[in-house]
Amino acid sequence: MLKLQLLGSPQISLNNELVDLRSAKAKALLYYLALNRRAHSRLAMAGLLWPDRTDAEARANLRQAVHRIHQHIPRCLATTRDTLQLNPGLDVFVDALRFAEEIQMALGKPDDAEIQERLRRTISLYQGDFLSGVFVDGAEEFEDWALSKREHLHGLAFESLRRLTQAALAHERVFEGIHYAQQLVNLAPWNEDSHSYLIQLLAMNGQVQAALAQFEQCRLLLRDHLADEPGQRLTELVADIRRGIEFEQKSVAIAKTGGSSADVGQLGQPKSSTTQKQNTPRHNLPSPLSSFVGRQHELADLARILRQQDMRLVSLIGPGGVGKSRLAVQVGRALRPHFKDGVWFIDLLPVGEDVTLEQAVASALSIHETAQGTLVDLLSLHLVDKEMLLLFDNCEHIIDSAGLVAMKLLQAAPRLKILATSREPIRIDGERCVSVAPLALPNEKHTHTTQALLAYESVDLFVQRAAAHTPSFVADGRNAAMIAQICRQLDGIPLAIELVAARIRSLSFNQMMAWLERDSGAHFRLAKQGQRNAHPRHQTLYNLIEWSYQLLQPQERKLFARLAVFGDSWSLAAVQNICGDGPDTDAPDYHTQVTTFHSQESTFDLLANLVDKSLVVAMQIGDEVRYHLLETIHAFALDKLAISGEETYMRDRHLAYYLQFSQAWSSLRQGISHEAWQSVWLAELGNIRAALSWSLTTGAAKSGLQLALNTGRFWFRQGFHRESTNWFQRLLALPTAQEDKSLRLAALSTTGFTNWWILGDYVTAQAQQREALALAHELGDVTQIGKTLNNLGGAALRMGKNEEAIAYLEQSLTLFSHNANRIDRAWSLILLGEALLAETQSQAAQTRFAEAVQLLRASTNRSLLAYPIRRLGQIALLRQETDLAGGYLRESLELNLAVGEVEGRVACVAAYAVLFLQSGATSQATLLCAAVSAALAANRSQLSGYDAQQYAWLCGHLRSADASFAETWNEGLKMSLDSAGELIADWAQRMA
Template identity: 35%
Template sequence: MPSDGSRRGSDDVQGTGFGDLLRRHRRDAGLSQEGLAELAGLSVDAIAALERGRRRAPRPHTLRLLGDALRLGAPDRAQLTAAARRDGDPSRSTLRPPPVPANRLIGRGDELTETGRRLGERVTRLLTLTGPGGVGKTQLALALTGGIGPKFDDGVCWVPLAPIADQAAIAPTIAAATGLHPIEGARLVEEVAEQLGRRRILLVLDNCEHLVAEAARICAALLESCPNLSILATSRELLRVPGESVYVVPPLALPAVEQQPESSPAVRLFVDRASARGNKPTGQIEQVARVVRRLEGMPLAIELAAARTNVLTVEELAAELETSFGILAGVSSTAEPRQQSLADAIGWSHDLLTAPERTLFAELSVFVGGWTLNAAAAVLAGTATPGPLERAQTLDLTSRLVDKSLIRVSREGGIARYDMLAVIREFAAGRLAESGRGDEVARNHAAFFLALAEEAETHLRGANQGAWLDRLEGELDNLRAAMSWALRAKASADAVRLAGALWLFCYLRGHYSEGSEWLERSLVLAEDAPGLRSAKAKAQLGAGMLAFLQCEYEIATTRLKSALAQYEELGDTAGTALVMQRLGCVARERGDYLTAESLHCRSYDLFESLGDRSGMAWAHNQLGFVAWLRGDLEVAARRCRKARDSFRVLGDGEGLAWALISLGAIAQYAGDLTEAEDLLQESLALSQRLGYREGVAWSLNQLGIVERRRGFTERAVHLLDESLAEHRDLGDRWRSASVLEELATVAQQRHRTEYAAFLLGAADGIREVIGAPVPEIEKADHQATRQAIERALDRRAFRAAWSAGRATPLSAVADGYPGPAAAPDRSTRL
C-alpha cells in the first residue's frame, strides 16, 4: 500500500535506523525480501544485508530503486535517505574509485573475457594478475574493473600500493581507501573487515610485489571475514594465499606470418601511440612489426619506443633496438619512476631479490634462447655435471624467479624449459658484467654445452638420431654463444672440440656455412696449440665435408687429405676409413667415378676389418650411389638394397633416407615410376621427420623427375622449384645445376623454349665455376633437351638466352628472374 507519510510523525522515525525503517516500509507494502528484491532489481542478499544495518549508506541509485519499488512518497523517501546518511557516516563510507585510464586499452579482449569470467561469475575470490614489469597488469586491471564493476553491488575500491614503502603502511592505506579513518592499532585489519562486512565489494590491490608478505596476510584475513568480498591484485610475485587464482598477463600478440601486420595488437598499440604524438607510421608497418617483435610484445616497451618516433624514423628505431634497449628511457615526465624506462621497470623487481636470487638472475643471462634446469645448475655450480644439491638449490631459486615474473617457463615434450624476455635478459647481463664474473660464467656455460655436443655426437647415427638432432637444434643459440666465447677467449681446445663435435649436426640440419666458419676459425686458432691431434683431425674432416657439400672441392680435398694424414699418423682406422669415404664423394661429384669407387672400396675394407657394420653399410650405399650416377643400375640396386637393409637394422635414419633416394632414382631411370614414387615418398617423409634438409631436397628433385616423365609438368615444376630452393639455401651448387637442367627439360616440354635455354645456360655457368660435369646418368636427358631447344630456336636467339642464363646469379634464377637479355616468354614462370 502506498505511503503518504501521514500515518506516523517525524518523531516516530527520527531515531530509527535505516535497516529498521526499510524493513517497516517493506512490511507495510506487504512484500517479502524476495518480493522487494525482484521489484527493485536487487539481490535478496542485498535486501537482507541492508535491513540488518550497515555502516555505509547505499548509493543514491539504490535508494531510488527501493523508493520506486515501495512506492514511497517524497516525505518517506527523504526520511529513508536521512536514515541512510545517519547510519552510513559519509566520512567513513566513500570507497576510493579506480583512476580513469589515460589511454584506451588495445588488444586485450581475450584477457578481459577470461579474467572477467573468473571474478564476475564468482569463480574465484582472489585473482592475482601477474607478469613482468611493463606487461600491462595495471592497465588490464583498470579495464577489468570498468567492465565488471557494476556486478559488485557495493562498488569497487582501488588501493594503489606502489608508493608504499613500509609493510606496516598497507593496512592504513586499505582502511583509508575503504572509507575508514587511517587510525593505528592492532585491530585495524579487523576494523576494515567489520567495515566491509557482507557487502559485495571488489577490492583492487595494485602493485603488491614489494609488500607480498603483509599483503598476503591482510588478503587472507579479509577473505575469511567478508564472505562477499572479492580481491583483484596486481603483482610481479604471487601472493600465495589459499584459494588464490593466478592469471599470467601475456605480452601483446605479435604479427603472425600468415596475417597482415596491421591486425596484430602489438602493431596497433605502436601505431596508436605514435599517431597520438603526431608521428603516424604510414607505409612503415613492416618496420613497426620488426620493432614490436624485437620488443616481444611488451606494452611498456612498445609505448616507450613509440615515443621515440618524435626524433627517429621507425626504421632507425628498429636498427637501434637490434643492439640495445637503452634508447627506451626518460620519455615520460608523468610516469612513475619505475615506469620511466625499461631499466627502471626491471630494476624495481631486481631490488626485491635476495642475494642468491640476484646471483642466479645475473648468471642466467649467459643463456641465449632458453635453458633447462640441468644447464642452469651446471653454470651455477661451475661443473658440466651438477650434483643433487646444486640441482635442488637451482630449482628453489628458479622457482622464486618464476614466481617473481623474471623468468618464464614452458613445458613441452615432458621437459621444463626457461627463458627471459630480451629486455630482462639485457638488464641481467648488465648486472653480470658489473659483478666482474662474466667471463667465468661464460666459461662454465661453454663447458656445459661442449659436454652436451660431444654426448650428442655419439647418438647422431643411431636409433635416437632424430631426438638428439632436435635437442641440439633447440640449443642452437646456446651452442652459438658457447662457440663465440671460445673463439673470442682464444680457448683453442674448447673451440676445436666444439666445432668438431657439431659438424655432423650442421650437415644433417643444413647449417653448412655456419658450421664451416666455426671449423675454419677454430682450426686457425688451434694451429699452434700443443696436443689436440685427434680433435684437429676430426675438425679437418668436418671442414672438408662441409666444404664438399658447398661444392668447394679444392678446399674440401685439402682439408680431407690433411685429416687423412693425421688419422693415419694416429693409427685411427675408423677415422681413416671415414675420410676415404668423404674423398670418394668429392671424386664422385667431379665425375671421377673410378677414383670414387676405389676410395669407397678401400673404405669398405677398413670398416670390415673393424667389424663396423654402420661403416660397411655406408660404403655399400656410396658404391651404389656412384654406380647409378655412371649408369650401372643393376650394380647400384644391389649395393643400395644391402645398405637399406643394414640401415633399417641399425636404426640410422640418414642412411636409410639415402638408400631410399638412391633406390628411387634407380627405379625412375629404369622406368618403374610407381616403385620410384613409393620409395621417394618414403625417403621424403623420413627426411622431413628428421629435419634432414639434404634428404628433403634430393627426394623432391627425384620426385619432380618422376612427375615430368609422367607428363604432369605442373606438378613437376612445383616439386623441382621446392628442391631448387632447398639446394640453393644449403649452398649445394652441384645439385642446383642438375635441378636447373631438369627444369629446362620441363620448360622445353611446355614450349617455354627460350626460358629453357636460359636455364641450361645458368646450369652450365654453375658447373664451370665449381668444376663438376653433368652426371653420366643425366646426360641423355640433358642432350635431348638441348637438341630440342636448338631445333626450335635460331642460333642467335639460343646464344642470347643461354648467355643470359650463364650471367645470372643462382639466387636470381631460383627466384624466377630470367635475366635482362631474355625474350618475353622467359619472364613468365613455368
C-alpha cells in the same frame, strides 16, 4: 626452365639457379626479346641498344651480347645471319607477360567471384614497377619502350587493386580490404581515393588512431607534392571517425558479451549520455591519457571469470612492464556496471614503512580511522554488505600483508571481489592466478605483409604510441618490418615498446635498429627518458627492473645474475650444475669436468623464488619444465653478472657443462626416438651457441671444436649447414686450433663434407680436404685418408670432373676393402655410383648402389640407407619400371621420415612426382613438384646432383604437359611435406 622476373628488381634464373649476365645491354636485349616474341632484325636491335655507334660497331656489340646470353643460357636465342628472337621452343616464364595477360582478361569481364580470385592470384606477381632500378645508358629508345611498359603495367596493377579493395569493402572483408588498400596507397601515394579506402577500412577494424594517422599522411603528401588539400568527402569521413571514438564503450561491450574486438566495431553511440551517467557506479579508476591497445581476449576472459559467483580473488601475474596494471584498470572499467557499489583502484606502491596497506585501502574508499578497533576491522564493517571490486595494484613488495588483508576482507564481505596485480601469487585459499604474457609478436621466420604485421598487438602498440608522439608518423612498407624487429628485440613488453616508441622523435629507425642490435643493454638506454607523472620506478625500464632486483634476497640476486650465462632456456639440471655453489668454487677446471654441486636443493628453491617473482619464466615443454629470462631482463642480468666479477668463471662452467652434455647426447643411439633426441638438442641449441661463442672469445679452440663436432650430427639432421660451417671456420682460424692435429683433422673432414655435399662450395671444400688429407697421411690414419678421398671425389663430381672423381673414389674403395667399417665402404660405393650415373653408366651405377644397400642393411645407419635405395628407385624410373621404383621410393621415404631427414624426404617426394607422371597422374605430379619447391624455399635449401637434374626436367615437362599447371602449382605450393606424404600414401593404396 628460364624464368624472367621483371616486375620489381629484375632477376633471371635458369632451372631455379640465378643467372647474372654481367652486362646491362645483354640483359636489356633479353628483356626486350622476351616481351616481344617475334623475329627482329639484327640491325634494329643494334640500333635499339647502341644508337650512338656506327652500324658495324653496333652489330659487333650485339654479337658480343648474344654470345654472352648463349654462354649463360644455352639455346636461349634462335638466330640467323640477319635476325634473332627468343627461342620459340624454350620453356620460359615472364612474370610481366603473365601478369598483363591475366589482368587484362579479368578486367574485361564482369566482377564475379571467379574474376576476384583471378585478380587475387595474379596481383601477387606485381612485386614492383617494371624493370625497377634499371637504366640502360645511351639507349633512349629502349628507355622509352621500358617507360611505356612500366606505365601500362602500373595502370593494370592500380585498377586491379582498386577493384579488389572495393569488393572487400562492399562485402565487409576488412582484413583483406586493408591488405589491398595498403598496396594501393603504396602504388599511388598521391591518389586521394587510395587513402580514403584505407582510412575507412582501418576505422571499420577499430584501428582509429591508425586511420587518423593515415589521414595525416595523406594530407601532408597532397600538400607537399601537389600543393592541394584533401577533398570534402575524405574530410567528412575523418570527422565522422573522430566523433565515433569511444574506448570506454568498447571495453564495456566486450565485458558484457565475452566477445572479441571484432564485435566492438558494430556498436553504436549510447542513446542518452544522461542515462549513462546516472546508471554508472562510482569509481576512482585512473583515466589513462593514451588508448588501451590489444589484449581483447584477455579482457573478455577476465571479465567472464570475475562475473562468476564463486570467483573472489583473481591475481594477474607477470614481470614488470608487461602491462598488468593497465589491464587491471581496463577490466575494472569494463566491469563497472556489474558492481553496484563501484570499482576501486588501490595503488600499493606507496605502501611501506610510512604507509600500511590498510591505510591505502581506507584512503581509496574515503574511510577515516577511529579509535574503536583496528583499521582492518573498520574496513570489514564498511564492506560487509557491499557489492564491490577492489583493484590491488603492485602487491609484490608487500606480498605477505597483501595476502593477510585480502583474506580478512574477503571473509568479512561475501559480495566483495579483489583483482590483484603482482609479480608473484598472493597464495591464499581461493586465489585464481592469471599469467599476463607480453604482447603477441610476428614470427621472424615468416614473411608478413605490412597490414599483417599491424594486426599484431605489439606492432599496433608501437605504431599508436609513435603516432601520438609524432602525428605525421605512419607504418608502411618501408618501416613495418623494422618496427616488428624492434618489438621482437623488446620481447613484446608494453612498457619497453612505449618508451622506445617515444624516441621516434629523435632517432631514425635505422639508428634505433643499429643501437638495439649492437648492444643488448640499449634496451635501457633507449628508454632512459620516462614521463614526469610516472612513479620513479616507471621512469625508465632499467629502473623498473632494478627496483624488482633490489627486492630480492642476496642469494636470489647472485643466482639471478648467474642465469645471464644461459643463451636461451635451461633445464633444472643445467642451473644446478652451472650456477650452484660447490664446496670449492675456485679450484675446479671446468674445461675438463663438471662438478656435481652439493647445493642443488637450495639452487632449486632460489630458482623457484625467481619464478614466483616473475623475473624468470617457467615453461612446461613435454614432460620437462624449462626456464628462461625475457630478453630485456636477460640484458639487465648480463650487466649484473659483469659487475659481479663472475662472468669468466660462470661462462667457463657453462662451456664445460655443455661440452659434457653434447658428448653424452651425440653418442646416444639406443633407447630414445629421433623426435625425443631432436627435441633435447633443439631445446639446448641457444646454450650450445653461447658456449661456442665463449670458446671463440677466449681462444679455447679445443673445447670449441670438440663441442662443434659433438653437435655436428644434430646440425646435419636439422639442416643447419651454414651455421655449422660458420662455427667450424671461425674455430679452425684460432691460433690454438693447430695444437690438436687429430681434432683439426676431424673438423676439416666434417666441415669440408658439408661444404661440398650440401652447400656447393667446392673450392673451399677441396682446400679443406687437401689439408685434411695431408694431416691424415702425417698421422697415418688410414680411415681418414679414405674418408678424405671420398670427399675429394664428391667435390670433383659436383664440379663435373667425373673422371677425376672416379679416380679418387676407386682409391678410397681400395682402402676400405680391407676395412671392417661398413659405413665408410658404403660411402665409397654410393659416391662411385653417383659418378657412374653422371657418366650415364646406369647399370654399373645400379651395381654400386645395390652393394651399398646390402652393406647398410647390416648396419644401424638408416639415414644413409635411405639414399642408395632412392637412387635404385630413380634408376628403375629411367627404365620405366614403375612397380619396382615405387617399392624403392616408398622404403626410402619411410626411412627418411623415421630419422627426420628433411632433405631426403624432399628428394623422395620429387622422385615420386616422376613416378606419378609416368603413371598418368599428371596433376598429382604437379602438386608434388610444387610442394617440393615450397619445402626447398622454407628450408632455404636446394636439390643437388641427380636429384636436381631430374627435378629440373620434371618441372619443365609438367609445364607443357599439365593444362592447368599454374592453378595446380599454386595449390601445391600450399602443401606441407606431411600433406605430400598423405597424397602419396592415398595414391599407392589406390594403385595396390
